[in-house]
Amino acid sequence: MNDFIRIKRLPPYLFSVMDDLQQEVMATGAEVFDFGLGNPDQATAPHIVEALREAVLDTSLHRYAPSKGILPLREAISRWYDRRYQVQIDPEKETIVTIGSKEGLAHLALAVTGAGDTVLVPDPCYPVHHFGFVIADATVKHIPLLPNPDDFLVSLEKTLRTMNPKPKLLVLNFPTNPTTQCVDLPFFVRVIELAKEFGVWVLHDLAYAELVFDDYKAPSILQVPGAKDIAVESYTLSKTYNMAGWRVGFLSGNRTLIGALARMKSYLDYGSFGAVQVAAIAALEGPQDAVVEICKMYQHRRDVMCAGLQAAGWEVEIPKASMFLWLKIPKPFQQMGSLKFAQLLLREAHVRVSPGIGFGECGDGYIRISLVEDEPRMLRALENIKQFMQRAASGTLRS
Numbered sequence: 001m002n003d004f005i006r007i008k009r010l011p012p013y014l015f016s017v018m019d020d021l022q023q024e025v026m027a028t029g030a031e032v033f034d035f036g037l038g039n040p041d042q043a044t045a046p047h048i049v050e051a052l053r054e055a056v057l058d059t060s061l062h063r064y065a066p067s068k069g070i071l072p073l074r075e076a077i078s079r080w081y082d083r084r085y086q087v088q089i090d091p092e093k094e095t096i097v098t099i100g101s102k103e104g105l106a107h108l109a110l111a112v113t114g115a116g117d118t119v120l121v122p123d124p125c126y127p128v129h130h131f132g133f134v135i136a137d138a139t140v141k142h143i144p145l146l147p148n149p150d151d152f153l154v155s156l157e158k159t160l161r162t163m164n165p166k167p168k169l170l171v172l173n174f175p176t177n178p179t180t181q182c183v184d185l186p187f188f189v190r191v192i193e194l195a196k197e198f199g200v201w202v203l204h205d206l207a208y209a210e211l212v213f214d215d216y217k218a219p220s221i222l223q224v225p226g227a228k229d230i231a232v233e234s235y236t237l238s239k240t241y242n243m244a245g246w247r248v249g250f251l252s253g254n255r256t257l258i259g260a261l262a263r264m265k266s267y268l269d270y271g272s273f274g275a276v277q278v279a280a281i282a283a284l285e286g287p288q289d290a291v292v293e294i295c296k297m298y299q300h301r302r303d304v305m306c307a308g309l310q311a312a313g314w315e316v317e318i319p320k321a322s323m324f325l326w327l328k329i330p331k332p333f334q335q336m337g338s339l340k341f342a343q344l345l346l347r348e349a350h351v352r353v354s355p356g357i358g359f360g361e362c363g364d365g366y367i368r369i370s371l372v373e374d375e376p377r378m379l380r381a382l383e384n385i386k387q388f389m390q391r392a393a394s395g396t397l398r399s
């Protein structure tokens with residue numbers, strides 16, 4: 001491994017460290033509750049599966065697909081933006097289908113940055129927002145993701161004014177994985193103003209646009225007039241439609257950035273299976289009741305989990321969006337850091353969560369819970385957490 005320059009820059013994916021411990025705990029016969037990965041546990045809606053079943057029989061789709069995605073899907077994406085956000089997207093030049101958004105984000109990083117470029121990335125963040133640029137050889141500078149959007153904007157402006165060299169690109173993701181933070185459109189208006197003033201490209205990840213609760217609506221950065229001059233936005237069908245395994249997403253907006261990604265992808269891949277892309281059209285354009293149900297389900301899980309944690313004595317901030325809870329490590333454990341705490345929780349309560357450090361140094365006081373266990377299992381996990389907190393309070397933890 002030692003000679004592989006890029007691999008040396010990639011620490012073992014933190015989730016795999018937790019995988020090993022989970023295997024160990026499961027080997028003892030314990031029932032382990034897995035709130036680790038944001039991997040939706042429910043099935044894709046039947047009409048989407050049916051669209052795939054039919055498309056699979058179309059032998060013309062058995063050939064290589066165009067690497068930027070089939071035109072009917074790009075047209076459906078263009079209509080989706082118009083319907084949802086009243087944003088006009090040229091299906092030829094302003095959108096590209098990706099093999100899930102992770103692929104698109106990583107290859108965009110590779111397409112538009114390299115050695116000598118600096119990129120500004122919030123901390124904490126979804127790992128590919130950072131490591132995509134590490135792989136591309138760019139220098140990543142972090143900006144702490146302050147909880148209050150106005151404070152974050154002030155800090156962003158200060159950073160852009162004082163940073164030398166200036167960043168080539170700014171990454172954002174609202175609603176945020178892992179912190180669940182949300183913003184409104186005026187936030188993006190200011191971001192675009194600042195980015196234009198300092199000549200910075202903006203990459204916004206809108207993965208959780210539809211998983212929003214309590215009447216909150218997540219804006220698209222492309223709703224800001226003139227945003228397409230400098231910004232692109234990624235989206236994924238993984239979460240909205242329970243299609244994580246299908247690998248389909250898209251990136252839309254600025255045509256120079258989209259063009260660069262298209263060029264890069266034309267050398268690297270042939271895109272998602274054509275039949276999956278046809279099914280993606282059925283997802284975007286078909287009935288959306290399943291989306292409403294998915295959203296309700298996460299909201300209900302959020303409520304059950306938050307109430308149970310509060311009853312166990314764990315302070316919780318109730319998120320307005322996403323499929324996550326971002327929890328401060330309870331006081332008695334704050335010194336140990338998030339990895340040790342997550343390991344302790346797995347060993348003692350058989351509850352797996354993601355340590356905040358896996359999302360950046362600023363995440364180390366936190367853990368992330370993905371709401372991917374059903375209610376009966378959540379309730380059993382909560383009982384274990386309650387007992388864990390009681391044992392901690394009475395000084396009788398086993399490890």
Ligand SMILES: Cc1ncc(COP(=O)(O)O)c(C=O)c1O
Nearest residue numbers: 100101102126177207236238249
């Ligand atoms: C913010 C964010 N972006 C992108 C992704 C990747 O999604 P996809 O399945 O489209 O690759 C995730 C997955 O958890 C995510 O949380």
